[in-house]
Amino acid sequence: MIDITGFLINWLEYFAIYAILAVTLSLESGISGITNFGKVAFFGLGAYLGAIINTYLLLAISGVDVVKAPPYTAEGVIALIEISTLNPALVLGVFTLSILVSFIVTGVFGYLLTYPIIRVGSGFVGFTLLCVGEVLRGIYVNMEFVGGTNGMLGIPQPFIWLGIPMLSGLCYLLLSVTILALTYIVTDRILGSPLGRTLRSIRDDDIAALCLGKDVPKIKSKIFFLTSGFSGVAGTLYACYVSSVNPQMFVTLVTFNVWAMIIIGGSESPIGAIIGALILTLIERILPLIASLNEYLPFTPDYLRPVFIGLIMTIVLIKYPRGLISMKPPKFIKSAVEELIREAS
Amino acid sequence: MEIYRAILCSYVFSWIYILSSLPLTLSYRTTKVFNFAHPIFITYGAYVVIIVNEVLGREIPLAVAVFLAFVVGGLVSLISHLLVFKPLSYQRVSSNVYMVTSMGLWFIYQYVLYIVCQLLTRRYDVNFLSYSTIEYKDVRFLQDVLGLNSMPQYTITATLIGVSVGVALYILFNKTVLGLSLRGIADNASLVAICGVPINRLVNLTWFLVGGITALSGVIWVNFSGSTTPDLGLNIVVDNFAAAFIGGLYSLPITAVASIVLALIENMLLAVLNYYFGVQPTVRIAIVFGIVLAILVARPPMGAGGGLPYRFIKRVSRK
Amino acid sequence: MSKEVRHILATRNVSKYFEGVKVLEKVSITIPEGGIIGLIGPNGSGKTTLFNIITGFHVPSEGEVLYRASNEFIRIDGLNPHEIYRLRIVRTFQLPRLFHSLTVIENLLVTPVGQRGESILNAVRWRTWLEEEKNLVKKALGILAMFNKLEIAFKYPAQLSVADIKLVETLRGLMANARLYLLDEPLAGLDFATARRLLNFIKEIRNSYNVTFIIIEHRIDLLMETVDYVYVLHNGRLLASGKPDEVIQNPDVVKAYVGE
Incomplete structure (x- = not known):
């Protein structure tokens, strides 16, 4: 008997987290023209920030000596479980703080990164950001206080004190979906506004946009602050959901997955990104369910997924380079203009 | 002793980077495709040698390895072009779409290789997912004859492959009509087409050469490194692209010099950091990234890769 | 003219080299406020390069570009294109970049x-x-x-x-509330009636808002009816300048256009 509710919560949780990444990627890459091949860098940074704040700060406030019982050791994890079940207000407070901090820190990190890359062509931008992801991973491996290669365990899920796993999962899902909705609304509003128009003009021809008075680097940096910030929040949500972080979770394959989502859905529309995230996370979540396949296959089914996703992505790109769902001009401008045309004629 | 090892490493890495970065620049100039799947040719070059070596009973000579790697790397490259990049070019898509597609290709190739390795590991009972060093019999023989037994074998292999590829490319590009047309396509394809050169066939040939030559650095790698894994390409990609960037994706000589300088800096710096601070070799990528960032700020590579006429330092004065 | 002429833009000995090749050599022009100025010359004479320098696309190798913002002249060479646009200088492109x-x-x-x-x-x-x-x-x-x-x-x-694209490119420039418009071949590809209408529209804007136009154009017949003053560039150098009818009879100009 498969636990359907559990599966649904799990799938939708992954969907919400990845959809935040996909929507922001479609805003920065599909609409503003920043080729972000280092999405995982911001996701991972947010996750590590969330992990550090939700463990070290929580332990420190509760009076545990973090030098003696750091959170990557067994004593630290046991202390964390105790605190997180006994002190709901503290856990929630620290969690909220971690969301805010990771938004700001990741956003500023993205903003600073735009300084070297904003003048060069998209290939260089993509490559540099790809490197950032790999460099950060190298740093996590070498940092002792985040557990090095083994990473950290026992990051408290902020609703764990509810006692019933289903209920706390549901609460966390609601929270994640709220943040996704916020991301979506912001992206959609930006798209329909004069800023969205400017962004699309920059993506089409950044030199012409510069000559039309748009401060291209500044606008791109601001957008990158916003999207990086939301990616960081997605990272924190992820770290607290799976209760652990380690360097192997933040490989370039994650970036590639998010790109596949926005390509399948159509890179110019946030709705498309959400649909893409829905489909791909479903595929990803169903695969462990049919893990019994393992007995019949002579190789690990995990390896099939990237091949499969890569094939879909390549075929979609060759057949429909603009994605399956294309962007339409904002509605209200059209209606306002039609009204004026009627008046004129 | 440390410094001796670091020098040897720099030497071998120089050849590996040259053999992978020059083709990258060449392919960008010819096709304007920013191929993120480029490092996969290295991986495939290395793995075809490993697999054949196991099948042959660990007796592979360098000549066979070079031939196999060249053909397989070239074919992989040619297939990517014919099945993916060429159909894309008919759609007149932006360069971003090319890049994303090449990234898709990268992961397809990489994980197909993982599957193949896992299957072979079961069949031959050897760990293909992390393979040890291969020793080439004919290079060993050459060393005995010339009395170079004190040198590590990989330095001989790297020199042999690097010098012969260099000479072959020099003759091809400077002494033959074919090479001249290839260079012409890299500079101005439509002009060459007007002269009656069969462009399609030559672009195919360029892709084959690019894949083949890049795969040869894989042949050096399996002789040098103690552990070859299917994500070998990912470990080299940064240096590979960095060298090509310093050459502005245009100049072949600058790319070659950049490869050597990169190899020297990172190996020496790594040796020093490791000796004094006990730093792990994983910071290699951070060193290269630092160099890339410095270049992006000081001398942003414009031109070939596009770019904005934007100046951070302004000079305004009132009159 | 009884009133003293106020200048809005001036270039002083502007030169530009591209990898050793001299594209512009010591070009000095002054643009009166509220004028419609023609900039003509054979292909490759450096007209578009001059536009590129005025609009901040290129930095001049030598010389300076002065612009009257409010009441004093400021140097604008070396500013970024968008900053120059904010000083209310707008350009259009020869090859439309919609x-x-x-x-x-x-x-x-x-x-x-x-x-x-x-x-x-x-x-x-x-x-x-x-x-x-x-x-x-x-x-x-x-x-x-x-x-x-x-x-x-x-x-x-x-x-x-193609004609509509060209027209939209120019109209896009005219949408901005600028003080100085640089139009790069606005009439190319337009039919006679539309070209006329565009020129009349330009005159109308000039008359009602006292703004300035610099127009690069190869259709000299149409241009000469509209402009007040003409500069002729040849091989990167200023060959002649003056009222349209003077310039058109200048033997040097005829030689440059027709050849020997």
Whole structure:
């Protein structure tokens, strides 16, 4: 008997987290023209920030000596479980703080990164950001206080004190979906506004946009602050959901997955990104369910997924380079203009 | 002793980077495709040698390895072009779409290789997912004859492959009509087409050469490194692209010099950091990234890769 | 002219080299405020390079560009293109660079600088910018209506004829409230009637707002009827300047155009 509710919560949780990444990627890459091949860098940074704040700060406030019982050791994890079940207000407070901090820190990190890359062509931008992801991973491996290669365990899920796993999962899902909705609304509003128009003009021809008075680097940096910030929040949500972080979770394959989502859905529309995230996370979540396949296959089914996703992505790109769902001009401008045309004629 | 090892490493890495970065620049100039799947040719070059070596009973000579790697790397490259990049070019898509597609290709190739390795590991009972060093019999023989037994074998292999590829490319590009047309396509394809050169066939040939030559650095790698894994390409990609960037994706000589300088800096710096601070070799990528960032700020590579006429330092004065 | 002429822009000994090749050599021109100035010359004479220098696209190798902002002259060479645009200098391109994923009306709407809805904080609260947006739409439609082109408002550039693309490129420049317009071959590809209408429209704008135009054009017959003053460039050097009828009879100019 498969636990359907559990599966649904799990799938939708992954969907919400990845959809935040996909929507922001479609805003920065599909609409503003920043080729972000280092999405995982911001996701991972947010996750590590969330992990550090939700463990070290929580332990420190509760009076545990973090030098003696750091959170990557067994004593630290046991202390964390105790605190997180006994002190709901503290856990929630620290969690909220971690969301805010990771938004700001990741956003500023993205903003600073735009300084070297904003003048060069998209290939260089993509490559540099790809490197950032790999460099950060190298740093996590070498940092002792985040557990090095083994990473950290026992990051408290902020609703764990509810006692019933289903209920706390549901609460966390609601929270994640709220943040996704916020991301979506912001992206959609930006798209329909004069800023969205400017962004699309920059993506089409950044030199012409510069000559039309748009401060291209500044606008791109601001957008990158916003999207990086939301990616960081997605990272924190992820770290607290799976209760652990380690360097192997933040490989370039994650970036590639998010790109596949926005390509399948159509890179110019946030709705498309959400649909893409829905489909791909479903595929990803169903695969462990049919893990019994393992007995019949002579190789690990995990390896099939990237091949499969890569094939879909390549075929979609060759057949429909603009994605399956294309962007339409904002509605209200059209209606306002039609009204004026009627008046004129 | 440390410094001796670091020098040897720099030497071998120089050849590996040259053999992978020059083709990258060449392919960008010819096709304007920013191929993120480029490092996969290295991986495939290395793995075809490993697999054949196991099948042959660990007796592979360098000549066979070079031939196999060249053909397989070239074919992989040619297939990517014919099945993916060429159909894309008919759609007149932006360069971003090319890049994303090449990234898709990268992961397809990489994980197909993982599957193949896992299957072979079961069949031959050897760990293909992390393979040890291969020793080439004919290079060993050459060393005995010339009395170079004190040198590590990989330095001989790297020199042999690097010098012969260099000479072959020099003759091809400077002494033959074919090479001249290839260079012409890299500079101005439509002009060459007007002269009656069969462009399609030559672009195919360029892709084959690019894949083949890049795969040869894989042949050096399996002789040098103690552990070859299917994500070998990912470990080299940064240096590979960095060298090509310093050459502005245009100049072949600058790319070659950049490869050597990169190899020297990172190996020496790594040796020093490791000796004094006990730093792990994983910071290699951070060193290269630092160099890339410095270049992006000081001398942003414009031109070939596009770019904005934007100046951070302004000079305004009132009159 | 009884009133003393105020100048809006001046270049002083501007030279430009590209990898050793001299494209412009010591070009000095002065542009009076409210004038319509023609800039002519054979192909490759450096006209577009001069535009590129004035609009901040290139930095001159030597010399300076002066511009009267409010009441004093400032040096504008070395400023970035968008900063020069904010000093209310607008250019159009010889090869139209319309934004291909924006409709014609959006292409016009993107032009005005400092729109309220362009900051992230305002963009998410549409009430803050809707009123301004409606006014801009009205203005854009008015311009399109003047050329009987209302029907192309929702078309994408790929769906337009070459002449329409060229016209939209120029109209996009005229959407911005500039003081100095640099038009690069605005008449190329336009039929006679539309070209006339465009020139009349330019004159009309000049007369009602006292703005200045510099126009690069190869259709000298049409241009000469409109402009007040002409500069002739040849091989990167200033060959002649003067009133249209003087220039056209200048033997040097005739030689440059016709050859020996």
